Amino acid sequence: MTLISILIPCFNEEENIRNCHARVAAVLDGLKDVEAEIIFTDNHSTDLTFAILREIAEEDPRVRVFRFSRNVGYQNSVMFAYKAARGDCAIQLDSDLQDPPELIPKMLDLWRQGNQVVYGIRRSLPDGPVVAALRRAFYWFIDRVSPDELPRNAGEFRLTDRVILDQIRRSEDRSPYMRGMISAMGFRQAGFDYDRAARVAGQSKFPFRAMLGLAVDGLVNHSLLPLRLASTVSLLAGLLTFLVLLGYLVGKLLFGQEWPPGFATLVVLLLMSMTLNAMFLGILGEYIGRIFLQTKNINAPIVEAALNAPGPVTPLRMEAAE
Structure with missing residues (x-):
């Protein structure tokens, strides 16, 4: 039986989190010969996100929740989720449902064909023309200046094999750029085109300043x-x-x-x-x-509360309150 881990970072997503879980669960229920765990990392949300996740975890034993003692940033939150994953592969998607969970079976098919990394290539973006052009220009630029082969127009929607997850567990990078880290590891990687949907509800947690900071991280981490x-x-x-x-x-x-x-x-x-x-x-x-x-070792996530996750799951610093 194949075990897959679904990784969903979230921060102040009270309007999306139930719908996100419902759509992911519906896809998983339709898969044969597959067991799954759904890992939510709550980046110290200040709304009802964690309260809703507590209810979801009580209803669905597949759900594991980690709430951090403070906001450690998107990339550190994602890296923690990768380290906590116990599956034969892990699939990362955003809780705002811009990356459709219904594409999970397609990603699993490509993985079963021997690809250790499967990533989505954004064929279209719901952003305005200026932001979309800046995104594509950055992907082109970082690919040109980096010695690593970084796929263009690929975001965080990806599947990674256990061999990649084991490599990530060995990393102690405190300012990670996950898409670059995974791409730089090599192995067999494949992309597929998809149309990124618009945010279902709530406000984007990635304003221009945050995107600029991510661009700086990508450039500094993968180019001299x-x-x-x-x-x-x-x-x-x-x-x-x-x-x-x-x-x-x-x-x-x-x-x-x-x-x-x-x-x-x-x-x-x-x-x-x-x-x-x-x-x-x-x-x-x-x-x-x-x-x-x-x-x-600054920015190492400290777990304030863990639901359906008994015992240590990662070499990262943990202080579980639950």
């Missing part, structure tokens, strides 16, 4: 381009400074050129130098900050 860009621009600036100095000396010593005081030029060059220094120190700070998070 920012550091190499800093080095390249510094070399070019140094070369330009040397050429200007050389021109000044040639004009002064060989042609007796009397240069004007050049106060404005000096100020502009100083400001440009300060701006470049500040920008590249910021880039270095992004990498150093991630090293700091890693060494201090």
Whole structure:
């Protein structure tokens, strides 16, 4: 009998969570020779999400719920769910139902054909034209600059085999970018096209600022381009400074050129130098900050309450209140 784990991160989704469970359960009930567990990770919701999950867990023994003591961010919440998964494979989808649970049988078919990772490729997006264009531009850019093969237009809707889950359990990344981490592991991966639906109810928990932060995580975690860009621009600036100095000396010593005081030029060059220094120190700070998070083990989820999940399930730090 095959055991599959359904991973559903949630935060303030009281309007969606029952419908999400009902649709997932309906799909699972229609599968033959399959057992399932449904793992909800509640990122310290401030609405009725956890209360509803408690009721669902009492009604459905397949449901396991982990509520964190604070909001640890979407990616850390997802990583915890992957580590807690006990199935032969795990399928991640969002609780807002933009990724249709009805596609789970298709993903299982592709998995049974020998693919260790099966991911959905967003053929269409419900976002506005500007946001959709920015998403696709980012996917193209990160694929171009990263040495890892990151699939374009692929989001969080994916299936991962047990061999991938075992690799994730060994990771202690405190600022993970899960889609990049899984893609970079290699193995046999396959994508399929689907149309992403609009949010059923509630408000998006991913405003532009959060998407920008995720883009920075993806770039910094999977490319050294920012550091190499800093080095390249510094070399070019140094070369330009040397050429200007050389021109000044040639004009002064060989042609007796009397240069004007050049106060404005000096100020502009100083400001440009300060701006470049500040920008590249910021880039270095992004990498150093991630090293700091890693060494201090900051952002490790602490479980405040666990439902239908007796005993330790993951090497992450856990303090279960229930």
